Amino acid sequence: xxxxxxxxxxxxxxxxxxxxxxxxxxxxxxxxEVNQRSIKKVPTLKGRVVASLFFEESTRTRLSFxxxxxxxxxxxxSLAVASSSVKKGESLRDxxxxxxxxxxDAVVLRHQSSGAPMQVxxxxxxxxxxxxxxxxxxxxxxxxxxxxxxxxxxxERANTTGVESGASLFEGLNVLIVGDIRHSRVAxxxxxxxxxxxxxxxxxxxxxLLPTDLEGWPVEVxxxxxxxxxxxxxxxxxxxxxxxxTGHLVPSLDEFTRFYGLTQERVKLLRPTAIITxxxxxxxxxxxxxxxxDMPAAIIERQVSNGVPIRMAVLYLTIAGSSNQGxxxx
Amino acid sequence: xxxxxxxxxxxxVHATTTEVADVLVVDGRISEVxxxxxxxxxxxxxxxxxxxxxxxxxxxxxxxxxxxxxxxETIASGARAAAVGGYSAIVAMPNxxxxxxNPVLVRYVLDQGSLAVVDVAVAGAITKNRAxxxxxxLGEMAALGVRxxxxxxxxxxxxxxxxxxxxxxxxxxxxxxxxCEEASLTLGGxxxxxxxxxxxxxxxxxxxxxxxxxxRDIELVRLxxxxxxxxxxxxxxxxxxxxxxxSQGLPVTCEVAxxxxxxDETACETFDPTFKVHxxxxxxxxxxGVRAAMRxxxxxxxxxxxxxxxxxxxxxxxxxxxxxxxGLEHAASLTLEALGAGDTNPLLFFQLLSRGPAAIAQLRxxxxxxxxxxxxxxxxxxxxxxxxxxxxxxxxxxNRHHLAxxxxxxxxxxxxxxxxxxxxxxxxxxxxxxxxxx
Numbered sequence: 001x002x003x004x005x006x007x008x009x010x011x012x013x014x015x016x017x018x019x020x021x022x023x024x025x026x027x028x029x030x031x032x033e034v035n036q037r038s039i040k041k042v043p044t045l046k047g048r049v050v051a052s053l054f055f056e057e058s059t060r061t062r063l064s065f066x067x068x069x070x071x072x073x074x075x076x077x078s079l080a081v082a083s084s085s086v087k088k089g090e091s092l093r094d095x096x097x098x099x100x101x102x103x104x105d106a107v108v109l110r111h112q113s114s115g116a117p118m119q120v121x122x123x124x125x126x127x128x129x130x131x132x133x134x135x136x137x138x139x140x141x142x143x144x145x146x147x148x149x150x151x152x153x154x155x156e157r158a159n160t161t162g163v164e165s166g167a168s169l170f171e172g173l174n175v176l177i178v179g180d181i182r183h184s185r186v187a188x189x190x191x192x193x194x195x196x197x198x199x200x201x202x203x204x205x206x207x208x209l210l211p212t213d214l215e216g217w218p219v220e221v222x223x224x225x226x227x228x229x230x231x232x233x234x235x236x237x238x239x240x241x242x243x244x245x246t247g248h249l250v251p252s253l254d255e256f257t258r259f260y261g262l263t264q265e266r267v268k269l270l271r272p273t274a275i276i277t278x279x280x281x282x283x284x285x286x287x288x289x290x291x292x293x294d295m296p297a298a299i300i301e302r303q304v305s306n307g308v309p310i311r312m313a314v315l316y317l318t319i320a321g322s323s324n325q326g327x328x329x330x
Numbered sequence: 331x332x333x334x335x336x337x338x339x340x341x342x343v344h345a346t347t348t349e350v351a352d353v354l355v356v357d358g359r360i361s362e363v364x365x366x367x368x369x370x371x372x373x374x375x376x377x378x379x380x381x382x383x384x385x386x387x388x389x390x391x392x393x394x395x396x397x398x399x400x401x402x403e404t405i406a407s408g409a410r411a412a413a414v415g416g417y418s419a420i421v422a423m424p425n426x427x428x429x430x431x432n433p434v435l436v437r438y439v440l441d442q443g444s445l446a447v448v449d450v451a452v453a454g455a456i457t458k459n460r461a462x463x464x465x466x467x468l469g470e471m472a473a474l475g476v477r478x479x480x481x482x483x484x485x486x487x488x489x490x491x492x493x494x495x496x497x498x499x500x501x502x503x504x505x506x507x508x509x510c511e512e513a514s515l516t517l518g519g520x521x522x523x524x525x526x527x528x529x530x531x532x533x534x535x536x537x538x539x540x541x542x543x544x545x546r547d548i549e550l551v552r553l554x555x556x557x558x559x560x561x562x563x564x565x566x567x568x569x570x571x572x573x574x575x576x577s578q579g580l581p582v583t584c585e586v587a588x589x590x591x592x593x594d595e596t597a598c599e600t601f602d603p604t605f606k607v608h609x610x611x612x613x614x615x616x617x618x619g620v621r622a623a624m625r626x627x628x629x630x631x632x633x634x635x636x637x638x639x640x641x642x643x644x645x646x647x648x649x650x651x652x653x654x655x656x657g658l659e660h661a662a663s664l665t666l667e668a669l670g671a672g673d674t675n676p677l678l679f680f681q682l683l684s685r686g687p688a689a690i691a692q693l694r695x696x697x698x699x700x701x702x703x704x705x706x707x708x709x710x711x712x713x714x715x716x717x718x719x720x721x722x723x724x725x726x727x728x729n730r731h732h733l734a735x736x737x738x739x740x741x742x743x744x745x746x747x748x749x750x751x752x753x754x755x756x757x758x759x760x761x762x763x764x765x766x767x768x
Contacts, residue, residue, distance in 0.1 A: 113649045212534060213523075217528075217529075
């Protein structure tokens with residue numbers, strides 16, 4: 001169990017403690033303010049080098065990480081995979097050691113293969129590795145920004161601050177995650193984060209989109225989606241990953257939408273206070289109705305905005321956390 | 331062939347008994363077995379005290395990679411790895427590039443094998459290019475001495491093709507060997523399907539895929555009467571199915587591979603592609619079940635599924651890496667471990683590593699075996715001298731950088747194992763002496 005990510009890699013949320021998560025969330029709160037300034041930059045990681053290696057297409061996560069690194073004054077080395085030597089057959093190992101030879105402090109890695117960040121962490125043990133999504137395994141910063149966004153909304157409603165509330169707002173919170181759990185790295189990170197903070201987590205999906213064996217998962221599988229929706233405080237809608245071959249695991253997208261989509265009819269079952277999240281990019285009209293996605297209950301834009309302070313916090317803690325830099329210089 | 335060797339003072343392991351005795355080898359054959367033999371002058375002396383002396387091990391399942399992938403292994407280097415492991419004979423698998431699906435390539439491997447330090451037999455492909463569609467020339471290959479056919483790496487998926495192969499092969503006196511995985515259930519899978527694959531976000535290969543094909547092929551054996559050997563069974567259920575079929579009189583045999591009785595799926599938690607193999611490492615209870623089946627004598631053979639891969643081709647992301655791991659050099663020690671280390675019954679040990687597989691590969695004195703000496707026989711005067719001197723007490727630490735083969739993809743790097751080949755005699759020649767290749 002990792003009790004603090006200071007000076008550590010961030011590969012997964014599966015073995016990260018409640019305190020370690022709260023440390024990231026509280027650090028991110030400080031960076032929210034930076035992002036609201038007219039000059040959105042602090043010198044915290046000045047002189048540090050962050051390599052951004054995205055072996056899989058991504059727009060929002062990549063932009064979010066690189067924005068975060070730049071706002072901390074780090075230098076960013078960005079490997080554009082499409083034009084890189086990877087296309088010439090270079091191995092992951094050689095790509096990493098080559099980038100490492102340029103002198104880097106951290107690597108932000110997105111890879112289509114589960115486990116690639118852990119493999120990379122063994123190749124360059126002196127470099128901090130931050131998982132920006134690996135295959136169907138984990139997407140830790142997405143999990144962190146999801147719980148951060150939910151805590152923020154709940155704290156605003158309770159007239160308190162996220163930092164003051166700690167994990168207390170998650171006690172007794174009913175979280176329902178709906179959709180393609182099986183192929184979702186977001187689901188694996190979300191479930192770990194919510195459970196670590198004390199929430200009750202339920203999942204709803206057609207049998208073919210559930211993992212084959214949920215033993216040891218801190219979740220309950222919901223059989224009646226409508227009942228579960230009525231009792232949910234947070235509904236996490238997952239992207240149906242058509243690009244991962246999910247399409248043939250359900251009879252049709254229409255049928256999936258009919259039984260598991262967050263439609264306008266189904267949203268009427270929700271409590272008025274319920275919060276809807278979605279990691280994006282959305283398949284409007286498939287897992288979430290287009291109008292539902294634009295309702296105030298859906299905090300999708302807030303999730304995107306919060307991606308930057310969360311990733312600033314993660315970069316700061318993992319890179320600077322090992323040295324004696326003391327408090328954040330904001 | 332002309333040298334004379336005395337294996338002195340070891341525990342000689344016969345088929346049903348053991349005795350402390352000397353074994354004298356002259357001109358490629360065992361000339362005498364007995365206590366305190368009189369040693370003629372000029373005889374090479376091997377101190378076998380404290381060791382087991384038995385028939386050299388026989389591996390039914392060695393991927394030698396030649397032709398096509400000599401960077402990973404060659405027939406010569408694979409044979410050296412086998413010798414270190416105590417094997418006097420190995421069966422070369424046909425999934426080379428191109429596949430061993432015709433007499434020309436079979437002859438090539440046999441010719442190269444005749445230059446190697448151990449006896450090399452060949453398994454031919456069942457279908458052309460191992461594609462599972464058209465029968466390979468089984469008769470022509472059988473005429474060269476091929477006694478085992480398999481598309482290993484692939485199972486023959488089409489039931490009609492498998493039925494046709496069995497019907498065609500039956501009068502040839504050969505045996506078809508099946509890699510049992512129903513491909514529609516393993517598609518895209520990279521490790522055992524279960525709690526660990528679910529957690530890691532890796533696609534699974536279910537045990538069911540293996541068991542379904544075992545079931546199917548047992549019924550095809552019932553229909554056709556042609557013998558089938560089940561390769562690298564990894565679940566107790568699959569082994570139980572074979573046992574039940576055998577009790578009904580069907581000509582079925584099975585092997586288990588060391589990694590399936592020493593390693594479990596949790597090894598994949600580090601995403602180290604060294605642990606990727608097909609069929610995959612199963613769960614803890616499967617491993618225990620396979621071990622129990624071995625100890626009960628339900629299994630016919632231990633076979634290595636020795637699968638070398640050049641480091642640069644194996645050292646990839648887990649789902650992109652090829653399947654397979656090394657086996658020849660450590661299989662006997664791992665078998666010893668599974669059978670209870672110091673408590674191991676040497677009769678069962680030699681049954682699994684030598685006599686069982688030799689019978690399946692038809693390498694015994696009573697078999698018709700063009701181009702081969704006899705393996706897996708009794709240790710008695712007149713038998714071909716294929717003998718191993720195995721020290722069941724010696725311990726060593728596996729180091730992947732000190733191996734006899736060309737590749738380093740052993741999953742046992744750093745593991746302390748017990749048991750070591752002290753000496754190996756192949757066709758009357760001392761190939762390993764004092765634990766070192768000659």
